Amino acid sequence: MLVHPYDSAMSEDEWRAWIAQSAKFGVLAVGAGAGQAPILVPTHFVLSGDEIAMHLHKVNDAMPHLETGAQVSLSIVGDYAFIPGPWRAKDPANLHDGVPTSYYAAVNFVCEPTVVSEPAEVAQIIQAHMTEFQPAGDYAVVDSVTAPYGPMMTIIRGVRLKIVSVDAKFKYDDHKSLQFRQDMIERLRDRNTHQDAGAAAQQFRRLGLIGEWSEFRQN
Numbered sequence: 599m600l601v602h603p604y605d606s607a608m609s610e611d612e613w614r615a616w617i618a619q620s621a622k623f624g625v626l627a628v629g630a631g632a633g634q635a636p637i638l639v640p641t642h643f644v645l646s647g648d649e650i651a652m653h654l655h656k657v658n659d660a661m662p663h664l665e666t667g668a669q670v671s672l673s674i675v676g677d678y679a680f681i682p683g684p685w686r687a688k689d690p691a692n693l694h695d696g697v698p699t700s701y702y703a704a705v706n707f708v709c710e711p712t713v714v715s716e717p718a719e720v721a722q723i724i725q726a727h728m729t730e731f732q733p734a735g736d737y738a739v740v741d742s743v744t745a746p747y748g749p750m751m752t753i754i755r756g757v758r759l760k761i762v763s764v765d766a767k768f769k770y771d772d773h774k775s776l777q778f779r780q781d782m783i784e785r786l787r788d789r790n791t792h793q794d795a796g797a798a799a800q801q802f803r804r805l806g807l808i809g810e811w812s813e814f815r816q817n
Contacts, residue, residue, distance in 0.1 A: 612768075624673055651723045677800045
């Protein structure tokens with residue numbers, strides 16, 4: 599993923615905070631062999647320290663490749679918006695001169711996978727997901743014996759991903775002036791379609807974090 603200095607995460611805390619506030623849903627990309635397209639698996643996940651955990655059906659196409667331990671990628675994208683050309687025009691009298699772009703936040707992980715088949719350990723991964731995504735409770739005991747989860751352990755595999763490297767990007771025109779970005783925030787809030795509100799929130803946050811890029815990069 600191409601990341602310019604002004605698009606990059608300012609710290610590890612920044613991308614971790616963004617993931618913590620997101621839906622924690624991404625696309626796992628697993629190599630399928632020379633000359634073949636990678637296998638893509640949309641999935642929820644739990645991030646804890648330097649490990650990501652998820653669970654898949656044992657007959658998932660990705661499983662044989664995960665079992666080899668070869669590196670995989672996990673991609674998370676959110677808070678995105680299309681920015682039309684007229685919004686970025688330098689001359690208000692010549693709106694067609696503006697070049698459109700996309701705003702988005704993205705984190706790409708490169709990981710080493712380990713497949714878990716022991717029922718008790720699979721149950722631990724499922725419990726971690728339930729704690730993360732259903733913190734209010736209202737679910738049955740998660741173990742390797744008791745229904746409804748216990749009987750499912752024979753067809754579910756846990757996957758633990760050891761994080762090897764991280765690319766994090768927050769693409770919100772942070773190299774442009776404060777006034778330009780403030781205008782974009784207002785335009786996004788006014789349009790308010792799809793993920794405009796999230797994009798505006800990210801740009802507003804980054805504006806406060808960075809200020810004028812020309813001054814920020816010198817400090």
